[in-house]
Amino acid sequence: MGLLGEGITEVIAVTKDNAAPMGIIVKPGMSPRMILFKGSATVENILKHGWVTANFVSDCYLYPQYAFSNAAPSDFSEVFVGGVMMQRLLGADAWMGFLTRVLHETEETYYIELMPVASEYIREDPRPINRGFNSVIDATVHATRYVHSRDDSLKMLIEYHLGIIAKCGGPREREAGVLLKEICGL
Numbered sequence: 001m002g003l004l005g006e007g008i009t010e011v012i013a014v015t016k017d018n019a020a021p022m023g024i025i026v027k028p029g030m031s032p033r034m035i036l037f038k039g040s041a042t043v044e045n046i047l048k049h050g051w052v053t054a055n056f057v058s059d060c061y062l063y064p065q066y067a068f069s070n071a072a073p074s075d076f077s078e079v080f081v082g083g084v085m086m087q088r089l090l091g092a093d094a095w096m097g098f099l100t101r102v103l104h105e106t107e108e109t110y111y112i113e114l115m116p117v118a119s120e121y122i123r124e125d126p127r128p129i130n131r132g133f134n135s136v137i138d139a140t141v142h143a144t145r146y147v148h149s150r151d152d153s154l155k156m157l158i159e160y161h162l163g164i165i166a167k168c169g170g171p172r173e174r175e176a177g178v179l180l181k182e183i184c185g186l
């Protein structure tokens with residue numbers, strides 16, 4: 001699957017005029033899938049327009065930024081792929097374009113099949129492993145739930161990851177940590 005490894009790959013999903021972190025699920029012998037909770041702009045756009053691009057980024061700050069605020073029009077570049085005008089993140093290291101199909105709906109989610117129609121590598125240099133980067137992703141996942149539930153166990157997880165960001169992260173990870181603290185009121 002090229003850019004997508006087996007398991008769940010955390011990308012910035014771009015749909016019409018919108019960006020948000022989302023996971024893409026890859027299992028052997030199956031097309032890639034997304035499980036999308038109802039209520040997001042991402043799911044509404046996919047249902048309406050039938051496409052999504054997966055954007056691979058090495059700037060960790062983009063995960064909390066796009067989880068909690070809207071993208072600007074200047075963040076996107078238009079790409080005509082699969083017979084459709086899609087958008088991708090201008091700052092992506094790499095991206096893939098997908099046409100989408102709803103496979104299944106539950107009370108809370110849509111299960112979406114992704115049919116790849118394009119992919120492009122823009123930045124070739126590898127991203128070094130940094131625990132701070134990974135903790136920004138984890139803390140952002142917990143923060144998207146914490147802002148609604150104010151659950152103490154999530155707060156503890158976020159604080160654990162903020163500690164790793166402070167210890168192992170570079171300047172951009174620390175900026176993302178400050179943003180997450182503000183968002184969570186910590």
Ligand SMILES: Cc1cc2nc3c(=O)[nH]c(=O)nc-3n(C[C@H](O)[C@H](O)[C@H](O)COP(=O)(O)O)c2cc1C
Pocket residue numbers: 010018019020021022023024034035036037038039040041042043063066067068137140141144
């Ligand atoms: C790393 C990461 C992965 C996420 N994966 C998913 C996902 O697979 N499905 C989902 O519905 N929400 C997921 N979320 C939560 C959405 O990003 C969040 O609800 C976001 O606010 C939706 O934005 P939107 O309304 O602009 O689409 C994820 C969040 C993070 C930080």
